[in-house]
Amino acid sequence: MTEIQFTKGHGTGNDFVIVADPDGELDLTDDQVAALCDRRFGIGGDGLLRVVRSARLPEGAAALAEEPGAEWFMDYRNADGSKAEMCGNGTRVFARYLLDTGLSELPAGSALPIGTRAGVKDVTRSETGFQVDLGRWRADAGDPLVRAKGLGVARPGLGIDVGNPHVVVALASEEELETLDLTVQPIVDPLPPHGANVEFVVPQGVKDGIGRIRMRVFERGVGETLSCGTGTAAAALAVRDWAGAGAPDFWRVEVPGGTLGVRMFPTEEGEHVALSGPATLVFSGAVALA
Numbered sequence: 001m002t003e004i005q006f007t008k009g010h011g012t013g014n015d016f017v018i019v020a021d022p023d024g025e026l027d028l029t030d031d032q033v034a035a036l037c038d039r040r041f042g043i044g045g046d047g048l049l050r051v052v053r054s055a056r057l058p059e060g061a062a063a064l065a066e067e068p069g070a071e072w073f074m075d076y077r078n079a080d081g082s083k084a085e086m087c088g089n090g091t092r093v094f095a096r097y098l099l100d101t102g103l104s105e106l107p108a109g110s111a112l113p114i115g116t117r118a119g120v121k122d123v124t125r126s127e128t129g130f131q132v133d134l135g136r137w138r139a140d141a142g143d144p145l146v147r148a149k150g151l152g153v154a155r156p157g158l159g160i161d162v163g164n165p166h167v168v169v170a171l172a173s174e175e176e177l178e179t180l181d182l183t184v185q186p187i188v189d190p191l192p193p194h195g196a197n198v199e200f201v202v203p204q205g206v207k208d209g210i211g212r213i214r215m216r217v218f219e220r221g222v223g224e225t226l227s228c229g230t231g232t233a234a235a236a237l238a239v240r241d242w243a244g245a246g247a248p249d250f251w252r253v254e255v256p257g258g259t260l261g262v263r264m265f266p267t268e269e270g271e272h273v274a275l276s277g278p279a280t281l282v283f284s285g286a287v288a289l290a
């Protein structure tokens with residue numbers, strides 16, 4: 001049986017098994033990922049981050065073509081073993097791992113480019129830990145309806161892509177958010193071609209120029225998690241859209257695992273959205289691969 005080294009990390013309670021595989025020698029099956037992420041029989045995690053040199057992975061070629069400095073690729077897998085394009089909390093935890101293990105450096109004022117299936121993402125330091133520029137976002141057509149246990153009637157959702165697909169649903173009150181039962185997967189109709197992460201939000205108004213939101217999420221390939229970084233970005237974009245002209249470009253999103261910052265800013269290629277928050281490594285060990 002092969003034994004591998006791992007580190008456990010999290011960003012606002014969205015937790016990951018981190019496996020260093022610099023030379024791309026570890027081809028983990030979906031079942032192996034699911035076993036490592038199992039909370040009873042494995043290490044436990046919402047997902048797995050494989051740390052691999054972009055040059056050693058076929059998917060890394062596009063990252064290197066976009067940004068030759070993107071030495072490291074975040075091979076992200078959901079807890080069920082499925083691949084996802086992006087993970088916002090994951091990129092911050094990935095950056096923390098690269099820096100703490102000495103695989104990369106991030107001098108003050110510079111950016112660390114990380115390869116992902118949704119393109120290269122620049123990570124910089126921020127007051128609360130790290131900021132990741134998620135790049136351009138886009139509204140998805142389809143106007144899905146969302147049914148969730150505990151909600152009664154179906155609610156309209158707004159499809160937003162921030163590298164991975166999301167559907168955001170506004171709830172009427174904190175009570176609705178609390179009584180929502182996310183042990184059962186919400187039904188999205190029509191479901192976007194590659195599925196969706198579903199965010200339930202309660203806007204909390206604007207204070208000191210910063211929009212506030214409370215959010216819970218059901219992640220594609222995982223279930224309810226304590227936080228979803230790309231989900232908070234989608235939530236802020238949706239609430240800003242619903243609020244109309246004059247809504248802020250700075251948002252604070254409260255999730256069960258903590259608070260994340262979201263900011264929208266113009267660039268030459270169009271508006272970008274960035275996510276900021278903490279990233280923590282918790283422990284390391286060795287585990288046998290099933």
Ligand SMILES: N[C@@H](CCC[C@H](N)C(=O)O)C(=O)O
Nearest residue numbers: 084087088089164228229230
């Ligand atoms: N937790 C993540 C998103 C992880 C991927 C997601 N489950 C998907 O399938 O798109 C985040 O912090 O963004």
